[in-house]
Amino acid sequence: MRIQLTAVFEKVKNGYIGYVEELPGANTQGATLAETKRNLKEAIELVLESYRQIHEEENAGKEVVKEPFGILTA
Numbered sequence: 001m002r003i004q005l006t007a008v009f010e011k012v013k014n015g016y017i018g019y020v021e022e023l024p025g026a027n028t029q030g031a032t033l034a035e036t037k038r039n040l041k042e043a044i045e046l047v048l049e050s051y052r053q054i055h056e057e058e059n060a061g062k063e064v065v066k067e068p069f070g071i072l073t074a
Contacts, residue, residue, distance in 0.1 A: 003072060007040055009033060023047060 006021040012029075016036040019027035028043045030036030 003070070005044075005072070007037070009036060020044060025050075 005023065007018060008021060009016050009018045015029060015031040016033050017027065017029045018036040018040045020040065023044060025047045026040065026044045028036060028039035030039050
């Protein structure tokens with residue numbers, strides 16, 4: 001399986017904003033395009049980690065099966 005995410009970068013008055021179309025909440029800003037790209041990678045990691053924590057709390061006490069499903073690399 002291959003998943004392609006789309007990063008969008010927009011030039012604004014004080015630098016750039018960036019977000020991932022397919023991942024709500026993964027957005028950031030930076031003074032330069034390079035900084036914004038670095039920040040966006042971190043934002044993706046933080047969003048995925050927060051989703052993981054939310055679901056761990058929701059599944060507490062339930063019998064669930066968890067297994068690795070895939071890896072995204074950038």
